[in-house]
Amino acid sequence: MRRLLALVVIFVAVLGLTALGVWQVQRLMWKTALIETVNARVNAPPQPLRAGPDGWPAFTAERDEYRRVTLSGHFRHDKETQVYALTDLGAGYWVMTPLETPDGLVMVNRGFVPTDKRDPATRAAGQVSGEVQVTGLVRLSQNKGWLFSQPNDPAKDQWFLRDVAQIAQARQVAVPGWFIDAEAAPVPGGLPQGGLTVVRFTNNHLVYALTWFTLAGGLAGVSLWLSRRGRRKDGN
Template sequence: MRRLLALVVIFVAVLGLTALGVWQVQRLMWKTALIETVNARINAAPQPLRAGPGGWPAFTAERDEYRRVTLRGHFRHDKETQVYALTDLGAGYWVMTPLETPDGTVMINRGYVPTDKRDPATRAAGQVSGEVQVTGLIRMSQNKGWLFSQPNDPTKDQWFLRDVAQIAKVRQVALPGWFIDAEAMPVPGGLPQGGLTVVRFTNNHLVYAITWFTLAGGLAGVSLWLSRRGGREGGN
């Protein structure tokens, strides 16, 4: 009876582990397709970004994030917001500046400045006036950070998330619910420094799938050994 119960438990466990392996294979296929899609988007020629009759498009992460676009306008430096950032260049801030275009205003992440250059007065040369052309990647508004990140505190002008809606409310400017990560471009004084978008996806699903299938196979082997052992003992 105990052996039968053990075989039933092992059988259920094998089914569960196999299901986990199949799920990881499905995740692998999804992640592989996602990586291919994003790589195609970031390497494509930039497309002009224009508003339609109903205003700016309602972009979605699945359909539009990391699409490469270009647009022209004038920066509203008086509405600039600095968002704390940890980058490959070290700690600093993303310079988020609205860009006024003939179709409306869009938030641009102009790029990175180190902590001692947060104040625009310390990088006045980079506060360009006149019409500029911006090329960059569409990004979704960030209203959630990593596990231990801090929430924005607009009352102290401390920003940790690129939450476009919240910034727009505080700066009193109408913006769509997405922003553009600007590519590197010549800037007087060299700051802000664009082109630092990190496009990196972890893809360990194959390892996980192999692990689950290996465990399922091992338990199936134990089940087969118990069955044969029980048959031999019963024959005696």
């Protein structure tokens, strides 16, 4: 009786582990397709970004994030916001500045500045005036951070998330709920430094799938061994 119960438990465990393996295979297929889609977007020729009759488009992550676009206007440096950033270049800030276009304002992440260059006065040459052309990637508003990231504190002008709606409210500007990550481009003085968008996805689903299938196979082997051992005992 105990052997039968053990076999039933093992059988259920094998089914569960196999289901987890199949799920990871499905996740692998989804992640692979996502990576291919994003790679195609970031390497495509930039498309002009214009507002339609109903205003700026409502972008979604599945359809639009990391699309490469281009638009022209002039920066509203008086509405600049510096958002804390930890990049391959070290700690510093993203420079978020509204770009005034013929169709309205759009928030642009102009790029990275080190901590000692947070104050725009320390990088005055980079506060370009006149019309500029911005090419970059569509990004959705960053409403959630990592596990230990701090929330924004608009009252103290301390920013840790590129939350477009919150920044727009603090700066009293009307912008759509997404922003443009500017590509690397020549800037007087070299700052802000664009082109630091991280387009990298972890894809460990194959390893996870093999782990679950291996465990399922191991338990199936144990089940077969117990079954044969039981039959030999019964035969004796």
